[in-house]
Amino acid sequence: MELSTIAQQLVNGIQSGAIYALIAVGYTMVYGILRMINFAHGEVYMVGALVAWLGTSRDWYGVVSHSSTGGLVLLIATAMLVCMTLGVLIERLAYRPLRHAPRLIVLITAIGMSFLLQNLALILFGADPKTVPLTWRTVQLGGISVSLGQLVLLIASLSFMAGLQLLVKRTQFGRAMRAVSEDFQAAALMGVPYDRVIVGTFAIGAALAGAGGAMTAIFVGAPVTPTFGFMPGVKAFVSAVLGGIGNIPGAVLGGLLLGVIEALVGGHPTLSPFRDAIAFCLLIAVLLFRPAGLLGRAVQEKV
Amino acid sequence: MVRQIFWCGVAIAICWALDRLLQAAVYGQWFGWLTDYTYRAFILVPLLFITLAVSLNLINGITGQFSLGHAGFFAVGAYLSAGFSVYFASGWLAQVPPAWQGVAQFGLLLMAALIGAGAAALFGLIVGIPTLRLRGDYLAIATLGFGEIVRVLFENLDLFGAQRGFTGIPTWVGFGFFWYALLAMGCIAVSRNLLKSTHGLAFLSVREDETAAEVMGVPTTYYKVAAFVIGAMFAGAAGALLAHREGSIYPVDFKLDISIVVVTMVVLGGQGSITGSVLAGAGLKMLEELLRLLPVVTLFGREFQPSDFRMLAFALVLILMMIFRPQGLLGHRELSWATLRRWLSRSPKRASVPPAETPSLSSEGEQMRQP
Numbered sequence: 001m002e003l004s005t006i007a008q009q010l011v012n013g014i015q016s017g018a019i020y021a022l023i024a025v026g027y028t029m030v031y032g033i034l035r036m037i038n039f040a041h042g043e044v045y046m047v048g049a050l051v052a053w054l055g056t057s058r059d060w061y062g063v064v065s066h067s068s069t070g071g072l073v074l075l076i077a078t079a080m081l082v083c084m085t086l087g088v089l090i091e092r093l094a095y096r097p098l099r100h101a102p103r104l105i106v107l108i109t110a111i112g113m114s115f116l117l118q119n120l121a122l123i124l125f126g127a128d129p130k131t132v133p134l135t136w137r138t139v140q141l142g143g144i145s146v147s148l149g150q151l152v153l154l155i156a157s158l159s160f161m162a163g164l165q166l167l168v169k170r171t172q173f174g175r176a177m178r179a180v181s182e183d184f185q186a187a188a189l190m191g192v193p194y195d196r197v198i199v200g201t202f203a204i205g206a207a208l209a210g211a212g213g214a215m216t217a218i219f220v221g222a223p224v225t226p227t228f229g230f231m232p233g234v235k236a237f238v239s240a241v242l243g244g245i246g247n248i249p250g251a252v253l254g255g256l257l258l259g260v261i262e263a264l265v266g267g268h269p270t271l272s273p274f275r276d277a278i279a280f281c282l283l284i285a286v287l288l289f290r291p292a293g294l295l296g297r298a299v300q301e302k303v
Numbered sequence: 304m305v306r307q308i309f310w311c312g313v314a315i316a317i318c319w320a321l322d323r324l325l326q327a328a329v330y331g332q333w334f335g336w337l338t339d340y341t342y343r344a345f346i347l348v349p350l351l352f353i354t355l356a357v358s359l360n361l362i363n364g365i366t367g368q369f370s371l372g373h374a375g376f377f378a379v380g381a382y383l384s385a386g387f388s389v390y391f392a393s394g395w396l397a398q399v400p401p402a403w404q405g406v407a408q409f410g411l412l413l414m415a416a417l418i419g420a421g422a423a424a425l426f427g428l429i430v431g432i433p434t435l436r437l438r439g440d441y442l443a444i445a446t447l448g449f450g451e452i453v454r455v456l457f458e459n460l461d462l463f464g465a466q467r468g469f470t471g472i473p474t475w476v477g478f479g480f481f482w483y484a485l486l487a488m489g490c491i492a493v494s495r496n497l498l499k500s501t502h503g504l505a506f507l508s509v510r511e512d513e514t515a516a517e518v519m520g521v522p523t524t525y526y527k528v529a530a531f532v533i534g535a536m537f538a539g540a541a542g543a544l545l546a547h548r549e550g551s552i553y554p555v556d557f558k559l560d561i562s563i564v565v566v567t568m569v570v571l572g573g574q575g576s577i578t579g580s581v582l583a584g585a586g587l588k589m590l591e592e593l594l595r596l597l598p599v600v601t602l603f604g605r606e607f608q609p610s611d612f613r614m615l616a617f618a619l620v621l622i623l624m625m626i627f628r629p630q631g632l633l634g635h636r637e638l639s640w641a642t643l644r645r646w647l648s649r650s651p652k653r654a655s656v657p658p659a660e661t662p663s664l665s666s667e668g669e670q671m672r673q674p
Binding site for chain 1: 305369371433437440441443444447448449451452455456458459521540565566570602603604607611612615617618619620621622625626629
């Protein structure tokens with residue numbers, strides 16, 4: 001590959017990596033607290049994208065203007081709000097009744113939830129791909145073409161993640177979250193309202209995934225289908241594992257790394273059909289050779 | 304040994320006789336409702352899914368692993384056996400004198416099925432060895448990935464027709480009941496006999512408590528891989544039969560949906576219960592067909608076939624089952640003549656008495672291991 005192609009792929013990789021990272025923090029936070037994989041998280045991302053499409057595909061009494069910054073910000077905020085509600089609902093209806101159930105049961109429920117949302121979207125909106133009717137100007141930077149949308153997306157996701165880091169490290173809620181993920185029971189004994197913390201975690205994770213979905217639809221123009229969130233969701237989970245599950249900066253690092261690796265390997269013409277396989281191979285490799293992930297602490301499994 | 308061979312012979316004879324009978328009934332139009340379509344939808348497809356569900360039950364239910372890659376093994380069996388038939392066996396068959404065609408076809412089909420089963424088993428081994436060291440949730444993702452990779456692979460290999468589908472597979476299975484029923488019976492028999500053997504206890508011990516099993520000296524990784532290989536083998540054989548019955552296979556036939564559907568069957572029937580898997584496997588497929596009889600609904604300005612809701616229903620069943628009855632319909636129990644007889648012979652007076660508050664261990668144990 002030529003150098004400029006590599007650079008181009010690098011840019012694309014960072015962009016998709018930023019999205020993986022946005023979804024991955026949701027996985028990692030929920031895993032850190034509940035030790036469960038929220039399979040339905042990818043579908044929350046899809047719902048975010050659907051909201052963005054709904055917002056731009058028709059005229060909401062002129063409230064959402066396609067071209068104005070304010071309109072798009074409002075749209076992304078709406079997507080976040082909708083997804084937040086959805087995340088809380090999922091937790092309340094499906095996962096809370098299973099708080100003390102064996103992990104396998106929770107896992108099956110999560111898979112069921114993921115398929116439920118996918119098929120609900122299929123029935124409500126149909127299977128045809130939906131594209132947000134917006135195009136972004138492309139700028140040339142020394143042979144690399146970057147669309148303005150990609151730039152906005154990158155900046156926005158980085159600021160979202162910075163905000164999350166602040167929230168987790170500096171606020172009381174963040175401290176409660178860290179306490180619950182450290183030791184569920186001890187935190188409860190210290191008076192941390194863990195039910196509220198869990199709901200909050202789901203809400204934040206879902207909001208970030210929703211923002212990711214909405215931004216992918218708006219800024220990248222990816223066609224939205226009911227299975228829009230499935231692969232990104234699974235890959236984001238791989239990113240979370242890659243960075244060390246339960247670790248928020250790790251999830252960001254893992255997401256970016258996976259995005260770049262995928263773009264570089266998948267950019268090769270003969271390998272491109274097997275793009276989706278890279279993430280799974282990576283997952284198996286990480287779990288075999290460094291199960292704690294890149295930034296994770298190795299924890300001995302208690303018997 | 305003689306007894307086993309005798310019973311195998313009886314099974315083959317019964318399948319063959321039923322096959323003939325059904326053929327006569329379908330082609331002779333004995334009954335108005337038994338057409339080629341209903342035969343396929345209510346007998347063949349359920350038989351196929353019984354095989355898939357029972358083989359997945361060995362992995363998910365009995366050994367307590369969580370595989371989402373069953374469609375992948377199914378696909379490997381279908382594609383590789385079809386490849387063998389199309390690229391090699393058809394040529395061989397052409398050289399056989401006409402008088403021997405029937406026998407040769409039978410032998411080649413058997414070979415193709417064995418190749419499908421063997422290839423799937425090999426894949427099970429390849430996937431199993433690295434991934435089975437993983438714990439439940441990671442295993443689910445890794446096997447899901449495997450299933451997707453297999454599908455993408457066949458979607459891109461021109462040798463196997465890529466996205467156009469692999470067509471022109473010799474339809475040696477023919478009518479199909481004989482082979483499908485034989486495979487389903489074989490799968491059930493192997494699962495049942497495994498469960499009754501010492502190995503069965505080892506499989507169960509892995510499910511119940513892996514650490515404890517390890518401490519007691521059960522080579523847990525070995526049993527996990529073994530469950531994977533056996534389960535994959537039957538799924539592969541099922542794929543081989545599908546390919547040689549339909550004559551063409553498409554990558555979309557092996558989507559993740561199939562894995563999820565089969566998982567739903569196992570969960571619904573009760574993880575670990577063979578008869579549960581059989582009932583749920585056949586029942587869900589038949590229900591799905593019955594759904595087609597419902598009228599078309601118009602919702603949100605679009606028309607829906609009732610069967611469009613089936614995946615939604617499967618997902619709902621999965622969630623509700625996990626929340627309200629995680630052990631499945633049958634739990635770990637098996638439905639057998641003995642349980643049926645006991646159930647029927649219970650006097651009405653006793654039946655009206657509410658069940659004992661404390662679950663009695665002895666009855667549970669009796670139900671799990673039938674004499």
